[in-house]
Amino acid sequence: MSSTRPGSDRRLGRTTVQEAFRDGGKTPSSRTVAALAGKLGLPVGRLLELQRIAAKADKPGSAPTQPGAANGDGKSTGPAHAGSAPQQLGSRADGDRATEVSVAPPLGLRDPAAPLRGRGTLIAAVEGDLSVVPGGAVGGRRGPVVLAGMGGCGKTALALETAARRISDGHQVWWVDARADSTLEAGLRAVARRAGASPDQLAHGDTADVLWLRLDRLREPWLLIVDNADDPTLLDGPGDLAAGTGWIRPSTALGAVLVTTRDLSPSTWGPAARRHPVPPLTDVLDDAAQVLLDRAGNGAGSPEDARVLAERLGGLPLALRLAGSYLAEVRHTPLPLRAPGVPDTLTAYRQAWNEVPGPLDHKEVLAQTWTMSLDLLHHRGHTHARGLLELIAAFADADLPYLLLLAPQQLARAGALTGLDGPGLWQHLNALASFGLIDLTENPDASPVLRMHPLVRDTTRDPRAEPVAASLLTDAAVEIQKTGEPGDLGTWPAWQALTPHIRAALDRVQGDHVLDSDLAWSASLAARYLRGAGLLHQARAVLETVVTALRKQLGADHHDTLVVHHSLALVLHDQGRLDQAREAFETILEAEQFDETHPLTLTTRHNLANVLHGQGHLDEARAAFEAVLRTRSEQIGATHPDTLSTRHNLGRVLYDQGHLDEARAAFEAVLRTRSEQIGATHPLTLSTRHSLALVLHSQGHLDEARDAFKAVLAARREHLGDAHHHTERTRQMLARITEEQGEAQP
Template identity: 55%
Template sequence: MAPPLGLRDPQRPLRGRDALIGQVESALSVPGSPLVQVLCGMGGSGKTAIALELVHRRLGRGQQVWWVDARQDTTLEAGLRAVARQAGAPEEQVRAGDAADVLWSYLAHYERPWLLVVDNADEPALVDGPGRLREGTGWIRRPANSRGSVLVTTRDSAPQTWGGACTLHPVRPLVGDDVADAAQILRDHAGTMAGPPHDARCLAQRLGGLPLALRLAGTYLAEANTVPAAYREPGTPVDFGSYQVALDRGLEHVDQGNVIAQSWAMSVKLLDQRGLPLARPLLRLIATFADAPLPYTLVLTPQTLASAGELANLDGPGVWGLLSALAGLGLVDLSPATGSDALPTLRVHPLVRDASLDHAALGTAVTALHSAAFAAKTGGPEDQDYWDHWRLLQPHALDLFHRATATELPGQTIQDTANTARLTARYLRVRGHYDQARSELEAVLAHSRDSLGDTHPDTLTTRHELAVVLRDQRELDQARSEFEALLAHRRDSLGDTHPNTLTTRHELAVVLLNQRELDQARSEFEALLAHRRDSLGDTHPNTLTTRHCLALVLLNQRELDQARSEFEALLAHRRDRLGDTHPNTLTTRHCLALVLLNQRELDQARSEFEALLAHRRDSLGDTHPNTLTTRHCLAVVLLNQRELDQARSEFEAVLAHRRDRLGDTHPNTLNTRHELAVVLRDQRELDQARSEFEALLAHRRDSLGDTHPNTLTTRHELALVLRDQGELDQARSELEAVLAHLRDSLGDTHPNTLTTRHELALVLRDQGELDQARSEFEALLAHRRDSLGDTHPDTLTTRHNLAALQQLRAVD
């Protein structure tokens, strides 16, 4: 969000804009609630330069300045959410569905004077955000008081776009009375050798006074004059007059687009004359990528350009020399690695891009990006050490895929772009962007089926990746169907023990685990573990992954001691091989903490979840699904420790995030909603708790069926609310029905069965059926002593209730 002040050159002051800057500065500083100030004009007119000058002045007065790039919806929204955080908004509010309201609420109370700059807001739909810009409900709004001000740059000059809360300031070319300033811009860039002021004014008028064209022309002349006359190609323009003659020779009818194109052509011709003929094809290649920062040290290297025709023989110094020459003429902007971009990047002005674009370079761009994506130094999308690489590659990979598949390119080139897009979708999935990953994989799969057929390995791989996303989205029936079909294909074509077959079998077993088909999942994981131990060894990552999943089944089957032993052994392996902060290590540590929670070792579980949450927030961010899962589990610990207010606050925050990212009916959203309802019940907000449980029960019956464990859990909790509300007959009926289901599916001694039986005994006590209640408590106490020991909290609770019942009977 830092302003790009590196683009402001104090040696070349802004020309011809003093009056406009003064006008905008005054408007930004009016008392009360200043309007949004909008700098509008065509591309290349210098809107961003004016905004930077205003920012420079504000910073000199010690004001807070935020700068947000609005060229893409992702950078706009991420930037404005970051502003909200810096303005003091808590993370859970920033990530809620009403983030725009949160932003402007906190800006209204921000104590320091501030300026928010939204640069390149050319697409009104993006700045509408969750509301409407014209109605004052979008991302950009009028500040609430004079401490704040908002400045926007845009190509859209239509008043109806911006509404009454905005003041439009047209940024026009420097012509007419301003032509002297335009001429001075030429002289600032070209130097003193390029001709007299009169010639500069004539050329400035010929260039239409457009600052970008003036900069390109001036930079060209400065570079041309570095070559001694004896070595110049005859006819090379070296002053304002000859440059204008060259323009007039090339164009009969001049508009701004043609001026830029002609200036571009002359700049590239100068590079040709300086012995850099490959600058032209390199610039055309660069223009083929998306309008986003391009990590050139990954994408434009001798290795990635090895199949790039005339660029194929470039070495490292050769590539860098061309990039430096292009930057020297202002045709590209090179940015060093920064805190937000771990790699150096380049960008091209949209008008220069338009002039440079050559669709014939599309295939070369696809090949270069494919080579970069699969290079060892880029790293895999699952490895968080390389996520900065994939964040920068992502817009280019997806843009090239969609453009390439709509054109006639060689089959291998199309296959390369599809493979790159598939790998990029994997990055989106591991970052928790499931909807976008699914959308991209569906597009890749449709293309692969059409061009390669249903049984081609690439098609099957994409289908597998899509099924994993479906599983992550908890669309378990659809994911299971896909994995079952894939497994049949792979067994038939590859055999039972091929690694790809085993991978699909593993993922299918994970779906079975998520569907609570625990016996079948356990059988699959045990068979897979035997295969992988035999073929890969005990410590191979795939072996450890299967062992981890098997331990998860044990946890869900309440074989807690065995599960704990497995997770402790796995954690030792992963810490030794991967380190403490690797995602797989953290996942195992999370599962071990779950065992501790289930074993009622609450202090130790809390300590683990708190440490894990800090790691995940730092590496994944606050809203990644894994972060939210750990935060949810920490809240469960708080609930069990009876820190109800803190637990409620955590569940409410997690619920807001999950609703925003996953939707109201996603299983994870429903799980958090269920736990929040438990807190409401324990806080004696019984009517609200009952309403929540009834709504949840309807959802779960509809999506999971009457006998799914989650449905029975919600039904159990609803029965407890009914009991607390004094509706004992209805509570008893519900608990008896749940108990029958649990005995049938889990057996008489399963912890869940015993818990429901315990609650039923309490209802019997409250109904005055003391003998039956005593019989139940005595049987429960024997079970719990045998399975949990005398000092387990559940054993002590049953013992306490039996003693209280005996006292009650004595009184009677």
């Protein structure tokens, strides 16, 4: 061992050495560790490994020290479908970023001509609970305020009114859709980013903790509204909602959470929650009557007529809105042109209702209301209105991208609504919207969608329409696939809109039901989008469902089953479940009916080597990568993208073993070829250049490393933006080198 005292070398400042060994001191750089290894006579690879472990334990957002670990590498080699290759680990490259989602309150749904009626007392109580400074709760925190009631009672309208009031008071308000776990998590991730969380902090699997850490630090009033949480188990997230460890937790004095749901149970929401039942308007029939008059317009009848009809409709706000919209549509038609016998006044509408014997529950009220509306639409020539509404109801309770799923060509191929062309479809959609049966929403930043109230969906759903909906989902997946792979960012908005509907169709495949091969293919593509978007829990759930079904139908060793199983193994790797991922890849290798040099087998061996690397089995990982590299170089050439991916990942292993010269040579070779093939600013090229800069840094070539990081940072800023976590990590490495160069000065 060298007798030179650490810190006596001018490249190792005294402060640097003290910090490296001080408990709680600053994490040392790779260059510092390499220099210390030389002075102490220890293996550089072991010290580098310890330094990387320390860096991972450092504060969120610390710079990566493993080439490629945070930057991805490889390429997507096709969809998970029969005859196509499975993905390679690292295929997301610089593409994994947050999925696009809006958390702005949908204030456009508020109608100034139809203000909220009959809820003054309830709104005052809710405002009181949202505004009171918490004192009685443990730690001075306030539990969520819960609006609970049956469908159609106007819970969302109440939440919108609250949002509008808070915004007018200058508060920050976020709105998250909780109908599906994918939209819920994407929305809450967006809230976390708005509250100051970096993408890097959201990539560590503790998103719920990061979200509430950032919310607790805000110094301005805020309100988080979680709408349509009818399945509160989704709010458990990684913990337990009632215990305050789920997605929704007690908030500090400056913040508040408002939830709309059908579940009023105290055990669901915990003791800190303030729960408010939202009943129909039966106790305030004058207000219920005014809801009818607001919608129906002048001349439809007297307040007393409206009051009698409101009582017959059970005071259900949704039924009141549908009835009022019906009368407004009828009365919009000139009197000489109205169909004979069609109710056009409040009294006539009530008389039509009187033909239905006895009292009705809220679903029966709604069913009778929309039946009258559909009958009128059919009389007006909208002969496909009922079939179209039943088809819409067969999809998930989520925003429906109708241009993607209801295109006339797809409808014709599915054998649905024959003869309905584009103009006819648009007329039918607008007719349904005019009667309040659906809502058509326009968003300049996204494709238009339609929404259907859950209660309308429940009363309209016909199981016979579900196979047609599944067929339309597959057609839509094919159309998206024509524009790019699920890992391509340009396809993400379409996949984001389609995925909740694919998952809903998949959920119906239970027991002895057979999973259609086309739906299995669509689901595997959706899972690849979810993986790329970082929604790993959802991706895993989808793939486990598909794998289980295919094993029953085709067998565990069938090619289609193995391909989807391979995708599941990739997600397990991304989740850090390395033992499970390794077991999955080894099982796939044993089952594959190809020799070890077959391209599909090589992809599996490549991915297994990545898992071995992650487990710390560096010698095994190196041997596996070297074997794959030799075969790929012989079969497809040294410059093929798959070969380059293997060489890049081999460089990562060499780096971890402390073979810096060999790692540098590998990265330099890959960088030259990628720069020629795909350009210097392609995400994969930047990934390799970032990795090479890390090696230069570890070798002590600080000027070269600094220049490389500067170039990568400029390109990532231009193509990914300042907020992307790859941009942030490159920025952090550049700052670290700048600091170290300052320390190294005499």
